[in-house]
Amino acid sequence: MMVFLLKRFAGFLVTVLAATLVVFVVLEVLPGDPARVVLGVEAQPESIKALRAEFGLDRPAAMRYLAWVGGLVRGDLGLSYTYRVPVAELVGERLAVTVPLALISTCLSGILALALGIYAAAHRGRPGDVGVMTVTQLGVAVPNFWFAILLILLFAVYLGWLPSGGFPGWRAGLGPAVKSLLLPSLSLAVVQAAVLARITRAAVIEILGEDFVRTARAKGNSRRRALWRHVLRNALIPVVTIMGLQFSALLAGTIIVENVFYLPGLGRLVFQAITQHDLIVIKDVVLLLAVVVIAVNFAVDLLYLAIDPRLRSRA
Amino acid sequence: MALLEVADLSMALATARGPLEVVRRIGFTLDRGRILGIVGESGSGKTMTALALIGLLPDGARATGSIRLDGRELLALPEAALCRLRGDRIAMIFQEPMTALNPLQPIGRQVAEPLRLHRDMDGSAAQAEAVRLLDRVRLPEAARISAAFPHQLSGGQRQRAMIAMALACQPDLLVADEPTTALDVTLQAQILDLLVELVEESGMALIIVSHDLGVIAETADDVLVMYGGTVVEHAPVAALLRHRAHPYTQGLFAARPRLGGGAAPLQAIPGTVPDLAALPSGCRFADRCPLAIAACNAAPPPMHEVAFGHGAACIRLDAARAGAGA
Amino acid sequence: MSVVVGEAPARRRIFRHAGLIVGAALTALVVLVAIVSLVWTPQSATAIDVAHKLALPSAAHWLGTDHFGRDVASMLMVGAQNSMMVGIVAVSIGVGIGVACGLAAAARGGWVEEALMRLADFTFAFPAVLSAILITALLGPGAFNSILAIGIFNVPAFARLSRGAARGIWVRDFILAARVAGKGRLRITVEHVLPNIASLLIVQATIQFGVAILAEAGLSYLGLGTQPPNPSWGRTLNEAQTFLFIAPRLAIYPGLAIVLAVLGLNLLGDGLRDVFDPRLIRRR
Numbered sequence: 023m024m025v026f027l028l029k030r031f032a033g034f035l036v037t038v039l040a041a042t043l044v045v046f047v048v049l050e051v052l053p054g055d056p057a058r059v060v061l062g063v064e065a066q067p068e069s070i071k072a073l074r075a076e077f078g079l080d081r082p083a084a085m086r087y088l089a090w091v092g093g094l095v096r097g098d099l100g101l102s103y104t105y106r107v108p109v110a111e112l113v114g115e116r117l118a119v120t121v122p123l124a125l126i127s128t129c130l131s132g133i134l135a136l137a138l139g140i141y142a143a144a145h146r147g148r149p150g151d152v153g154v155m156t157v158t159q160l161g162v163a164v165p166n167f168w169f170a171i172l173l174i175l176l177f178a179v180y181l182g183w184l185p186s187g188g189f190p191g192w193r194a195g196l197g198p199a200v201k202s203l204l205l206p207s208l209s210l211a212v213v214q215a216a217v218l219a220r221i222t223r224a225a226v227i228e229i230l231g232e233d234f235v236r237t238a239r240a241k242g243n244s245r246r247r248a249l250w251r252h253v254l255r256n257a258l259i260p261v262v263t264i265m266g267l268q269f270s271a272l273l274a275g276t277i278i279v280e281n282v283f284y285l286p287g288l289g290r291l292v293f294q295a296i297t298q299h300d301l302i303v304i305k306d307v308v309l310l311l312a313v314v315v316i317a318v319n320f321a322v323d324l325l326y327l328a329i330d331p332r333l334r335s336r337a
Numbered sequence: 338m339a340l341l342e343v344a345d346l347s348m349a350l351a352t353a354r355g356p357l358e359v360v361r362r363i364g365f366t367l368d369r370g371r372i373l374g375i376v377g378e379s380g381s382g383k384t385m386t387a388l389a390l391i392g393l394l395p396d397g398a399r400a401t402g403s404i405r406l407d408g409r410e411l412l413a414l415p416e417a418a419l420c421r422l423r424g425d426r427i428a429m430i431f432q433e434p435m436t437a438l439n440p441l442q443p444i445g446r447q448v449a450e451p452l453r454l455h456r457d458m459d460g461s462a463a464q465a466e467a468v469r470l471l472d473r474v475r476l477p478e479a480a481r482i483s484a485a486f487p488h489q490l491s492g493g494q495r496q497r498a499m500i501a502m503a504l505a506c507q508p509d510l511l512v513a514d515e516p517t518t519a520l521d522v523t524l525q526a527q528i529l530d531l532l533v534e535l536v537e538e539s540g541m542a543l544i545i546v547s548h549d550l551g552v553i554a555e556t557a558d559d560v561l562v563m564y565g566g567t568v569v570e571h572a573p574v575a576a577l578l579r580h581r582a583h584p585y586t587q588g589l590f591a592a593r594p595r596l597g598g599g600a601a602p603l604q605a606i607p608g609t610v611p612d613l614a615a616l617p618s619g620c621r622f623a624d625r626c627p628l629a630i631a632a633c634n635a636a637p638p639p640m641h642e643v644a645f646g647h648g649a650a651c652i653r654l655d656a657a658r659a660g661a662g663a
Numbered sequence: 664m665s666v667v668v669g670e671a672p673a674r675r676r677i678f679r680h681a682g683l684i685v686g687a688a689l690t691a692l693v694v695l696v697a698i699v700s701l702v703w704t705p706q707s708a709t710a711i712d713v714a715h716k717l718a719l720p721s722a723a724h725w726l727g728t729d730h731f732g733r734d735v736a737s738m739l740m741v742g743a744q745n746s747m748m749v750g751i752v753a754v755s756i757g758v759g760i761g762v763a764c765g766l767a768a769a770a771r772g773g774w775v776e777e778a779l780m781r782l783a784d785f786t787f788a789f790p791a792v793l794s795a796i797l798i799t800a801l802l803g804p805g806a807f808n809s810i811l812a813i814g815i816f817n818v819p820a821f822a823r824l825s826r827g828a829a830r831g832i833w834v835r836d837f838i839l840a841a842r843v844a845g846k847g848r849l850r851i852t853v854e855h856v857l858p859n860i861a862s863l864l865i866v867q868a869t870i871q872f873g874v875a876i877l878a879e880a881g882l883s884y885l886g887l888g889t890q891p892p893n894p895s896w897g898r899t900l901n902e903a904q905t906f907l908f909i910a911p912r913l914a915i916y917p918g919l920a921i922v923l924a925v926l927g928l929n930l931l932g933d934g935l936r937d938v939f940d941p942r943l944i945r946r947r
Contacts, residue, residue: 037785040785041785041789044785044789048797049797049801159926159929159930160922160926162925162929163873163877163921163922163923163925163926163929164918164921164922165877165880165881165884165897165918165921165922167880167881167884167900168900168914168917168918168921168922171900171903171904171907171914171918172914172915172918174907175907175911175914179907179908179911186907232436233431233433233436233437234436234437234438234439234440236393236431236437237431237437237438237439237499237502238439238450239393239423240391240393240423240424240428240429240431240503241423241424241428241450241451241454241502242420242421242422242423242424242425242451242454242455243420243424243450243454244416244417244420245416252439252442255441256439256440256441267787270787270789270790270791271790271791271792273790273793274790274791274792274793275792277790277792277793277796278792278881278884278885281884281885282904292793292796293796293885296796296797297886304797308789308793308797311789311790311793312789312790315789315790329441330440330441331440331441331486331488332440332486332488335486335488335489
């Protein structure tokens with residue numbers, strides 16, 4: 023088992039390393055002259071030269087790559103070109119918004135999806151199921167930024183209960199901070215939940231047809247008991263897989279949603295950096311996001327081991 | 338009073354083309370300590386009958402008639418009452434031990450579940466009893482098996498575990514639907530012996546559903562032969578082995594390959610099982626029967642007493658007896 | 664004594680075909696609007712008329728005007744053109760390259776297959792929208808680049824799908840028969856594997872079409888997609904957000920357009936899936 027875990031962890035590290043290579047190559051090597059990219063097409067040759075010196079671009083690419091990775095490991099992400107502050111600081115500030123946002127959204131969407139999916143599967147073919155399928159079919163077609171705007175329309179414009187954007191900071195107090203994260207989380211969660219709910223429903227229906235569920239009923243379990251005690255854990259396997267894959271979509275969603283609500287999060291940072299051609303920030307944040315996704319999928323793999331004893335035996 | 342009394346039981350499945358009658362007016366009785374074998378081909382309705390006894394018919398199925406357990410009518414019971422009976426008074430084991438056990442739960446826990454459901458036992462008491470049950474079904478190292486997962490057991494071990502699970506609450510009636518079909522021959526004999534032994538020990542009644550004549554002949558006290566959703570013949574097994582009254586049963590026995598029988602071609606029953614959507618109104622075997630006459634298609638044949646406890650549903654029994662030569 | 668257990672399944676079938684019909688109708692509607700807009704729109708989609716800005720719906724302007732006085736209905740119609748084009752081209756890139764790679768991987772097997780699939784898996788680690796943003800930002804914003812970016816992200820999806828499905832076909836007996844008869848891998852792929860997975864690909868392509876429309880709308884919302892003055896649903900939505908307090912209706916129309924188009928495509932895809940694979944009907 024230990025060997026298996028170590029092998030998996032090694033695989034994880036290799037993937038992360040590969041990610042750093044890809045990010046570096048795509049962002050620094052491919053565009054040709056990074057300094058020119060940062061400064062734009064109309065840049066003066068002197069500025070370009072100055073920037074090249076600042077970035078150490080006369081060193082060969084391999085050296086720069088190693089320097090970058092070395093810095094990452096030490097926690098030194100370099101200096102943002104636009105803001106002239108350590109990127110690590112910038113990222114740290116922004117994480118304080120994006121992490122809670124992602125966590126709240128994931129929890130909300132998970133709970134909503136499981137509840138709806140299980141309900142629909144248990145009431146298959148009946149009005150409840152049809153209702154859930156209709157609603158989720160709509161939910162899957164809704165762009166999360168439009169849903170966000172609709173939420174703003176309802177809760178900020180008409181009802182005035184919640185802010186239409188911005189983030190007061192955690193120092194302003196738990197209440198106001200959470201209030202400003204509520205609509206963004208909802209807009210991310212609801213659309214995600216629609217996708218997840220349909221998959222949960224399919225997984226549960228599939229398992230309900232398995233022989234061991236019939237055995238469970240033959241032992242005297244009611245339909246409901248059979249569902250909770252026998253079906254759910256088995257259905258978790260495909261559901262957890264999809265949740266892991268969806269995480270990448272969630273992160274992508276945060277970029278857009280942070281822009282809709284003007285939240286000072288990581289997504290907004292990378293978007294601004296892209297428009298400002300701040301290569302250093304872009305490199306670091308893109309890599310960070312990729313690593314998070316890889317890590318989440320690694321965690322999902324480990325979760326499988328916890329859920330499914332068949333995998334434990336093989337390990 | 339007999340333990341189980343089934344009368345006039347019919348079952349229809351709901352399909353896109355309307356209700357499809359899969360079982361038509363069957364009846365039988367079963368006493369405690371007796372073993373009934375229900376034999377028939379696929380599509381004969383034998384599995385449906387088994388499922389009806391335990392109340393686990395598929396969605397959309399409709400059952401009419403009467404099933405009485407110790408005088409209590411089962412078909413009228415609400416689901417909650419049926420749940421209390423299942424696993425406690427009536428237990429069932431199924432064909433595929435590979436897929437019939439929850440892959441994520443240890444064996445012991447699954448075996449102990451009926452005890453927790455019906456006897457209100459707490460965890461440790463139920464676990465201890467589960468180990469005892471696994472031991473009773475002749476699983477060596479019962480404690481180790483109790484902690485193991487289904488994928489770590491062999492097919493025969495899984496089937497024994499299923500039996501242990503079914504016996505947990507000492508049911509009055511055990512229904513076994515093709516219990517040995519998925520196992521190889523040596524294991525078959527062991528499982529069947531185990532079942533017979535358990536019946537003798539506990540006095541429970543056993544119904545074995547199978548398409549395999551050999552299994553039924555070895556194990557059952559009485560036999561019900563089903564075809565096209567009806568009972569065509571019923572008899573004590575010894576009587577049936579001596580003499581088959583119904584043309585279908587005769588055909589069934591004749592179709593068995595015989596060891597050392599030389600190179601004679603196998604005697605098949607020509608034709609195929611009736612399409613349930615286009616069932617004849619008379620005898621369901623008529624279109625394949627060598628002895629059929631016009632009257633056979635007119636109405637379903639009544640059950641005739643051939644001998645004491647031995648009945649066959651056919652109007653051509655005299656011709657059948659002459660042809661068979663006993 | 665009789666007992667009815669469960670529901671009769673006959674009713675379900677009506678619902679099933681309803682999805683396909685509604686989906687096909689919606690999709691056809693959007694396509695029709697897009698085609699019609701090539702030759703005619705109620706007003707000009709780009710003409711600025713500040714004197715009549717933020718007008719309410721009327722006979723002249725069916726959905727009113729935006730903050731520049733542009734006719735919303737016309738903008739949405741031309742936006743449909745945009746979305747359709749994005750969908751078609753992006754999905755074509757994905758299908759063309761992705762399916763070819765996936766089929767090649769399944770046919771070759773060995774390290775080629777392993778390498779291709781690892782590559783596909785790896786691309787999934789990079790949030791697709793993020794990478795699309797990156798590509799458009801580096802190459803410059805615009806319709807062409809955003810289509811390219813979205814297309815690139817369809818490639819691994821189709822590669823995986825076609826490889827998985829193709830593998831299932833390759834192990835079948837009739838393929839073995841073809842190989843024994845001496846047919847080469849390419850011929851087998853084209854003559855036997857491809858037709859058998861075609862229905863799966865069609866269904867997925869329909870769904871990915873909807874995904875592409877959503878992605879393009881997102882990119883346009885962020886300003887990285889179709890550039891002004893060409894209308895796009897996403898950008899129209901962005902512009903409407905500024906006026907949310909004054910004219911909320913402007914934010915509803917483009918969103919509705921997106922939802923209708925994507926919903927139609929999803930329903931169509933699901934409906935086609937049921938039609939192509941009758942086994943699945945029982946499962947639903």
